[in-house]
Amino acid sequence: MKVGDEIIPCKLRGLLKRDKKIGGAxxxxxxxxxxxxxxxxxxxxxxxxxxxxxxxxxxxNVDRVILTFSVDAPKLHPLLLNRFLVLAEKSALDEIIICIxxxxxxxxxxxxxxxxxxYKILRVSSFTGEGLDELRKILSExxxxxxxxxxxxxxxxxxALDKNLKLKVGSVSEKILRGKHTTRIAELLEFGGGFLVDTPGFSAVDLSEANIDKKNLKNYFKEFAEFTGCKFLNCSHSHEPDCAIKNAVERGKILRERYESYLNLLEEVAPEKFY
Ligand SMILES: Nc1nc2c(ncn2[C@@H]2O[C@H](COP(=O)(O)OP(=O)(O)O)[C@@H](O)[C@H]2O)c(=O)[nH]1
Ligand SMILES: [Mg+2]
Ligand SMILES: [Zn+2]
Structure with a gap:
């Protein structure tokens, strides 16, 4: 807990641990x-x-999320990218940026x-410094x-953005870290007039953990919104006839890769296949 410049170690009032509103934490x-x-x-x-x-x-109280991926090692997979995008959309963040x-x-x-x-796409390299000035500007508050x-x-x-941060780098050290500590704590790091939060290592997130269900998944593919007029009011845009989304994909108005990710994720949140 930080008050002014002072960092104060704090415990959580017992009552709050049972408070559903804050999820007990x-x-x-x-x-x-x-x-x-x-x-x-x-x-x-x-x-x-x-x-x-x-x-x-x-x-x-996040102002923006910088969804970070790499060109290679590990290679960028569309399904993984879209999974992270869905999770970010679900959190209703003001600003979602993809950083390659x-x-x-x-x-x-x-x-x-x-x-x-x-989405806004930044292409950067922490090795060569390419794109870091633009990123720095975005992060300044x-x-x-x-x-x-x-x-x-x-x-x-x-x-690379701030040489004073000295965060642990490298998959090997991260694996050791993960083995030894079960905590996956993130912290606010001061940067310019704002704060940065790094993510300790984890692999992909399951959409069911985020309470995303079959009905609302489509809302997190924002380009779907402009295509209306499906024959069925509660169309899942998968098997139904006269589907505005499928038509838009056929006409090249929606990226096929996005639609395929949608179908994959729909399968994940509704594996019972009743649709
Ligand atoms: N070629 C290249 N490798 C990088 C770059 N940035 C990081 N790496 C390497 O990628 C690996 C993982 O980096 P790390 O920062 O620990 O990734 P994190 O798990 O996302 O925090 C390390 O071996 C880094 O040296 C880059 O811009 N170019
Ligand atoms: Mg890391
Ligand atoms: Zn439809």
């Missing part, structure tokens, strides 16, 4: 009210209502250009969370 990014004990430590008495919540890493790192590994200057009409699979270079990027 304080998240990175929460605004809280504390009382001080004689030993100078604090007790969190109240957690202010959250503007938004991201589940991995568990953070609240390790651009030094390709000569393709417009890597992922097919997503440009949907508010709380920015670096999310994405492990090994794509999130910690390396943060270190």
């Amino acid at each position: 304080v998240f990175v990014g929460d605004f809280v009210e504390i009382s001080r004990l004689k030993d100078k430590s604090g007790v969190i008495e109240n957690v202010q209502s959250r503007r938004n919540v991201l589940i991995r890493p568990a953070t609240a 790192n390790k651009i030094d590994l390709t000569s393709e200057k417009n890597f992922l250009s097919e997503y440009e009409s949907l 508010g709380v920015s969370v670096f999310a994405g699979p492990s090994g794509v270079g999130k910690s390396s990027l943060l270190n």
Whole structure:
């Protein structure tokens, strides 16, 4: 807990641990009210209502998420990209940015250009410094969370942005870390006038963990919204006839890769196949 320049170790008031509204925990990014004990430590008495919540890493009141992937090692897979995009859309964040790192590994200057009409794409390299100035500008205020699979270079990027951060880099050390500590704690790192949050290593997130169900999945593919007029009101855009989304895919108005990810994720959230 930080008050002014002071960092105060805090415990959570027992009552709050059972508080459904906050899910029984304080998240990175929460605004809280504390009382001080004689030993100078604090007790969190109240957690202010959250503007938004991201589940991995568990953070609240996030201004933007920088979904980070790499060109290669690990290679960018559309389904993984779209899974992260769905999770970010579900959290109703103001700003979702796709950041492609390790651009030094390709000569393709417009890597992922097919997503440009949907999201802001940054192409960077923590090795060569390419694209870092633009990223730095974006991060200069508010709380920015670096999310994405492990090994794509999130910690390396943060270190390249600010050499004082000295975050642990490399899949090997991260694996050791994961084996030894079960905690996956994220922390706010001061950067310019804002804060950055790195994501400790984890692999892909299951959509069921995020309470995404069959009915609302389509809402997280934002380009679907403009295509209306499906024959069935509650069309799942999968097997139904006269589907506006399928038509749009056929006409090249929706990226086929996005639609295929949608179908894959639909299968994941509704495996019973009653549709
Ligand atoms: N070629 C290349 N490799 C990078 C770049 N950034 C990070 N790496 C490497 O990618 C690996 C994973 O980096 P790390 O920062 O630990 O990834 P994280 O798990 O997302 O935090 C390390 O071996 C880094 O040296 C980059 O811009 N280009
Ligand atoms: Mg890392
Ligand atoms: Zn439809």
